[in-house]
Amino acid sequence: MAQGNTQSLLRQRRFAPFFCTQFLGAFNDNLFKQALLILIAFQGTRWGVSNPDVMINVAAGLFVLPFFLFSPLAGQIADKLEKSRLIRAIKLGEIAIMGVAVAGLLTQSLWLLITALFLLGAQSSLFGPVKYGIIPQHLRDDELVAGNGLVEMGTFLAILIGTIAGGLLIERADAGPALVSIAVVVLAVLGYLASRRIPNAPAAAPDLTINWNLFGEIARNLRYTYGNRTVFLAIIGVSWFWFFGALLMTQFPNYTRLALGGNELVGTLLLAAFSVGIGVGSLLCDRLSGQRVELGLVPFGAIGISVFTIQMFFTVPTELNVDALMTPAEFLATDYGWTLLTSVVLLGLFGGFYIVPLYALIQQRSDPEHRSRTIAGNNVLNALAMVLASGFAIVLLGVAGLSIPQLFLVVGVMNAAVALYIFTLVPEFLMRFLIWMAIHTVYRLRKQGLEHIPEDGPAVLVCNHVSFVDALIIAGAVRRPVRFVMHYRIFRIPLLSFIFRTAKAIPIASAKENPQLLEEANARIDAALADGEIVCTFPEGRITDHGEMNTFRRGIEHIVRRRPVPVIPMALSGLWGSFFSRKDGPAFLKLPRRLLERVGLSAGEPVAPHEATAELLQRRVASLQEETP
Structure with missing residues (x-):
């Protein structure tokens, strides 16, 4: 195996502390976010929510809105400053934000919790360009797929653990808010301590003059990124994935309750299955690609995403027991339980095949002096895609009256069309797919x-x-x-x-x-x-x-x-x-x-x-x- 394989990277200081920092941050984000979504979906009336479907999508939109607002500034700061020090400052900010979340949980203030969610999105938007900008500074080209695979695996494993922990802690009757409060503060502190071990990553453009004009900087980043057509279209592919992923994962709680008749633990099980699939697919990328940026996996992943999203439309019961929601054991005992769970795992697996090579391609082919700003431009488009996903779901569910399974069918067909369009624009993806096959x-x-x-x-x-x-x-x-x-x-x-x-x-x-x-x-x-x-x-x-x-x-x-x-x-x-x-x-x-x-x-x-x-x-x-x- 090459020196840059996954096990080797996890033992090296140039990667391991960063990996732990990223893991703990994603863990904390999703523990808090899942606890809040479950409060809205299952205890909404008690917390003053009149329409849980709409409020869940509003909360999801507010979490990603800061990526649009602050990513241009974040990209410039990440290129101008030494990155390890910047990461430590961002992690200190996370501790303060979790203090706001604790206040909201203990006072039962929904809007204070929504404010904390927005601030958490702002903190994550600052971290994004640093995160993907520091990887190619510390790793060689032949380690990029392994490094990105580990980051994506760690992120979705953190989503899995955070999602499960958030659901388990918040449902502990009256003790739930206090338990969540302790957890989010402890995780924020541990993330800061891990960040102190990250090696220095020199500034890529120390003489850069910060442009405080939000929209002007967004336009400049997008114009610059558009100049590299392959990178730009890879960013479009990544943004589509986050549109798709944000829409899918946001609907899981209500999909579980309304379409499957399952309780919140069934929803957590499906999210866990999706996260495990993403993690396994991300790790397999390095092996399947021969430790290179293998674009042939992207069409392969896109095909699987469409197939198994559409499968989720067909794998739903025709009749539900409205008197009692199923437990995970009861759900798996149905004639569709294991089929649906397998579809969700495979959906995540192919999602990993799709996203990891795209991130590695963006890092590999971006100008090093402009890499963080390129990633910031990527984050702006990702955020826009996720905000549009929330609006898209609200329109189709609330206005057009579609069910959540019907929404999945629409998105599965759209994914096939979008993927086909991108692959016709960049024949290299399809060419590498045919070679890989x-x-x-x-x-x-x-x-x-x-x-x-x-x-x-x-x-x-x-x-x-x-x-x-x-x-x-x-x-x-x-x-x-x-x-x-x-x-x-x-x-x-x-x-x-x-x-x-x-x-x-x-x-x-x-x-x-x-x-x-x-x-x-x-x-x-x-x-x-x-x-x-x-x-x-x-x-x-x-x-x-x-x-x-x-x-x-x-x-x-x-x-x-x-x-x-x-x-x-x-x-x-x-x-x-x-x-x-x-x-x-x-x-x-x-x-x-x-x-x-x-x-x-x-x-x-x-x-x-x-x-x-x-x-x-x-x-x-x-x-x-x-x-x-």
């Missing part, structure tokens, strides 16, 4: 020696050519983006052409076939290497017809003479005889032998450009092919 459903890939590929800077990969999907296998295994040089006829194959074009592959032809295309390809190869990119070429010039390597052509020598860069030999094994090879007939025109065929990919030590002859490279590739697992 090929690697994980058609083949079982074993890799070795890929550490020889440099983490940055230009290099040329040379590999044997066995099948029409060789480039997909290599693209799915190598952490860095790869520019492939391939015969123009393969480049034009339907469907594969979409992937190759999106990956900026370079079509090439022989001098005899098309001298102009050859000249253009050589110029593009040289330009890619000059820009510090990885280029992969198949020196045989064609896919093997007999399973053995064809003679390497001397085009590789021309490439490295023109641009002296390291050459890394690579070898594929196990693809001969597959559906995409030419064994036993043309590729694509025979039945696959089996799914999950074992395929190997090995890389050898770099060859210096002045030694990189076609003959030497062919011998190295042949040797690697014999050793490939």
Whole structure:
């Protein structure tokens, strides 16, 4: 395993204290918020609430409104100041806010509690840009997915524990408010103590002049973010997730009571199932992505989100016992209980697949000096999305008269449409999805020696050519983006052409076939290497017809003479005889032998450009092919 795996990060000071601070903060937020929502939903009349449905959505909207109001300022402060010190100041503010919450609980003042919820949202809005800005300062690129997966897992585990604790504590008859009061203060103090161990994270833009014009700064951040189209659309995808997630989780208490006939503990069980699913999905991202920012998981996650949200519409009882609400045990004893619980877990699981790569992508591809302000812009759009979610729910439930299951159906269909729209705007998501699916459903890939590929800077990969999907296998295994040089006829194959074009592959032809295309390809190869990119070429010039390597052509020598860069030999094994090879007939025109065929990919030590002859490279590739697992 790489040094940046999840267990390693949790033992290191550069990550562990931050993780604990984030966990305790999310725990405290959700303990208090859940206690308040349960008070409104189940004891609303006693606390002066006339319409619990509307008040729950008002409370949810007030919690996220500060993200819209204060995120622009928070992003500037996070870029201007040293982040560990800023986090400690924010955690001190949390202790004061929880004092307001305690006053509201002990005096039974609903509006004081709503004020504390608003202030808690303000404190969280200040923490957001610091949280996602400090991760790439303390972690390497190959640790970003693991780090973000742990943060998302920790956040939703904190949501789970906080939700359960908030529900259990507040229902303790008259002692509930006092127990919640003690808990929120203790957690705030522990969060501050954990923050004192976070290592320094130097200011990214210490000379930044703070712009106090709220709307002007919002517009400037969004204009800047819009300049990086992939990051901007990733932010749109994240904001949609929070629209979807906020709407879904806010409805769980009343969905439980009105659609399922369950008590508050059943609602807590469903929230717990959703949080466990998110946590497991977030942790699996690092494993499934091979410790890289794997955008192919995003469409996979979006598909699962729609499927299991729509499933929640169909998995509801046709008749309810209005005399008594079910306990968790009674709910699970019904003919729909376990089906619904499994759907909620899988909904969370696919949500983790969706959100973690998007956060990692935003961090990886943002300008470091503007990263916190980019994240602040993300938070503004997220907050706007969550406020709109509250309004959307109020309109459909209160005005249009939809039931909560019908609301879930509408949102599930909307998620499919929004995801499809984003993926058409950024073909890279769909391209990576097709590659990821090929690697994980058609083949079982074993890799070795890929550490020889440099983490940055230009290099040329040379590999044997066995099948029409060789480039997909290599693209799915190598952490860095790869520019492939391939015969123009393969480049034009339907469907594969979409992937190759999106990956900026370079079509090439022989001098005899098309001298102009050859000249253009050589110029593009040289330009890619000059820009510090990885280029992969198949020196045989064609896919093997007999399973053995064809003679390497001397085009590789021309490439490295023109641009002296390291050459890394690579070898594929196990693809001969597959559906995409030419064994036993043309590729694509025979039945696959089996799914999950074992395929190997090995890389050898770099060859210096002045030694990189076609003959030497062919011998190295042949040797690697014999050793490939």
